[in-house]
Amino acid sequence: MTPLTTCDPPVKGVNAWKVFLIFLRLGLTSFGGPVAHLGYFREEFVNRRHWLSDNSYTDLVALCQFLPGPASSQVGLALGLSRAGYGGALAAWMGFTLPSAVMLVLFALGISTWGEAIPSGILQGLKIAAVAVVAQAVWGMARNLCTGALRVTMMAIVSCVVLVWPGVWSQVSVMIAAGLAGLFLFKAPEGLAHEPLDITVSRRAGALFLTLCIALLIGLPLLVQVWPSQALSMFDVFYRAGSLVFGGGHVILPLLQAEVVPNGWVANDTFLAGYGAAQAVPGPLFTFAAFLGASMTAAPTGWLGGLLCLIAIFVPSFLIVLGALPFWEQLRTNLRMRSALIGVNAAVVGLLLAALYDPVWTSAIHRPTDFGLALIALVALMFWHLPPWLTVLGCGLGGWLLSIAL
Template sequence: MALNLACSPRQIFLIFLRLGLTSFGGPVAHLGFFREEFVGRRRWLSERSYADLVALCQFLPGPASSQVGIALGLSQAGYRGALAAWVGFTLPSALALTLFALGLAGFADALPAGVLHGLKVAAVAVVAQAVWGMARNLCTDASRLSLMAVATCLVLLVPSAWAQVVVIALAALIGLVMFKPAQTLAHEPLPIGISRGAGAGWLMVFLALLLGLPLLSELWPSQALNVFDAFYRTGSLVFGGGHVMLPLLQAEVVPNGWVSNATFVAGYGATQAVPGPLFTFAAFLGASMPAPLSGWLGSLLCLVAIFLPSFLLVFAALPFWEQLRTNMRMQAAMQGVNAAVVGLLLAALYRPVWTSAILQPSDFGLALLALVALLFWRVPAWLVVVGCGAAGGLFFS
């Protein structure tokens, strides 16, 4: 199937800007919007090629829907197209969350406390829905459920970002031993060309930053460098979608005093009410930090830091994907990682989400109604968040 390479970076930006303004519903919904737009309507690539691209981006750490967008932009207009796709898709939610953070800081007294509490309760329902959906898809037998439970216990007992990294690494080793994935069927090659030399170069940049930033922050301590290191590391180590970044980010920003736990959970609730990628939560956190790194500067720094690994990993992996996707050992390791990340998310559901939001029976009742609305009434997440905020303002103020 021949690709349509007529799009300029400006056209790609406008296409993804429209998607960034209208794509509610989280990563799975985003991938559905992308399929309708780029396979069905614009015919940029075939159905099978799109499925292969989605598989690659789900295999990599980071936000799968944003990485698919980056790869699609790359296929149409090279590196400038990748940047244009990301900016267009990310800009609406990043702006909205930055403005929300600034408003929260400047007019916190004017906003009823019950509204913020309602947003925290909404976050309980949204994360519970994510845990339920991921567990059904990724923890399909006793061994995977057991791995999920052990991962949950370990990260609750040792609440640090590095403990979560160790759990993921151990889960990969366990997956190699325990799981036997099915043989991959024949497929079409991905319609994107990057040389293996360039891919190796991008991988070296990714690893150099991942290993070098912690050393630099030790040698030249500064808030900006420490924050960039924390958000870059989070973007590099999150498997399983945007919800899984919650425990990693909470372990970085709350103990360091950059953002209070109450602000963290309220911002995460607000993130569910905007379209676009969940990783734009980083913009809210950056804008909420204390001076001098706060406001628009903090928002931009955290946003770039958390998404930069996605660019580097997509550029690095594309040339080698044909080999990776047929490697049985790699697939077995990833099955272990997938079960463990459900455990990480379950731990995050308890702390900080549940412990900061469910303080009385009425909180539990509202969270239960919100979860039922998401799971069974099929109410959009943004509408559930708005409803919880309104209910909080009416009943909890």
């Protein structure tokens, strides 16, 4: 297959519009979070449409889980790229992302316009739902990524460090330290069988994408210092969050909370209510950025703010996936890189555990009834296997009923 460049024509007879429509349907119906999204994609593109083999799909998922950013959205980008070039990648992202982004912006506008008319119990219920959802994510990730006493210890140390020294840079620092520790403490398994991906980008183009990603990561904070503006600061914060998140959408919570709440951009209650609402909509959890952008206390806000933050948080996904594809075969066989990733994964669970306590738990659980509702929601998610959107709606209703009864 000829490497894709910016001038490559659409491939395999599928145009970008058809890719958009396929992913739009998935964006409207894909409830359940990243793992569920990957299941929907496998059914649609491996079993139904035969776009790629099961082994190739598994290898693509492995790549996107290896990289920072939202794994399911990155898999979608790569699938769109393979069928219709760069236009297909953009079409896949738009189709999968826009439904939940529009819903969350409308929810943000509703809170800002009719916030006082919304019963406080409903918003409290949404915050309690966030407790159950994050607790489930911590438990599931810990079972997969923190096996053994050494990884559990690293997870606990990271959690304590970021609680004592909160902030974005402390979180980034512990992930870097965990990666370095992983080089010496863990040994990655050898001889993993794989099938080469049927998606290629030229090495020159890949190097250009990765260089641009790093340049923006370093240059945006400097631009904010030289030309201070609210819009540029927002783009910097959300771009940095999208660049540095390993482990899925839930891990974005502590990074964004540390940036948008302490400086007064978004109230903490609004932040948690929006995070709870994000569980009730289909599509990627990163569209929570659209809610935050629409909820800003200073311009740009509303639709413009939502669009700005949505683009900023997803730009790194484009650059990292397109940049990593031509180098993936070499990276995935590098044992030292995989050993470092074991440490990074343990640190990710520690970050999420810290976020479960502060701000999620401390802002939502104030009374025994709050704890009881959170416990019921957690049981519903983990043992009754109810979909997250239904659990969130149930928590909103439960919070409203409790506010009436008490």
